[in-house]
Every structure is written in C-alpha cells, then in structure tokens.
Amino acid sequence: MCAKAVSAPGASCSPAAYARTSTRRRGLARGESSEVDLIGELSADSVVAIEIKATAAPGPSDARHLVWLRDRLGERFLAGAVLHTGPQPFQLNERIFALPICTLWG
Secondary structure: OOOHHHOOOOOOOOHHHHHOOOEEEEEEEEOOOEEEEEEEEEOOOOEEEEEEOOOOOOOHHHHHHHHHHHHHHHHHEEEEEEEEOOOOOEEEEOOEEEEEHHHHOO
C-alpha cells in the first residue's frame, strides 16, 4: 500500500479500525480565500483534515490551509493530508502529509 511510508505511529489502516471510529465530516471556511476540504472529528475530540488537489506534485502552498488549522487547533490536530495524483507519499510539514489519491483504495 502506498501510504504505509507515512503512517502515524500506532495508526491502523484496517477496515475494522475505521468501523470502530466515529467521525463527523465537515468543511471549514476562513474567509473567501481559505478553506479545508474535509475535516473529521474523532470521538476523542481529535481532528484530521484533508485537502484534495489536482496536481501530481503538491507543495507547501497546497497545505497552507492545513497548516493554519493545525496551528489553530494545536494538539487536537492529529494529522492532515493533501491527496494528489502523483505516485509518491511524502511529508509536507509537521503532521501534514502528501498522499497519492490511490491511498483511498490501495
């Protein structure tokens, strides 16, 4: 699976683990020019967030809204992901990763 290289310590990717996790999904807008595509609030009041980009080579500017959210939420922010069309996962910033969109079904 292409996402294993950047999995968080102790994280499980099994469907059973996802089934046990209660989430709420929503978008977050900050003015007209800032938004986060998807935010999941986990049962422990922790947050994960996703940006979806139509690029094969996302850069730091593609994660700027996730950085803003991470800085605003502090320790509640577990991780952020920028989903992209490229083949490689890599870290963009602290707790923010670029992940190939195939991560969703791979």
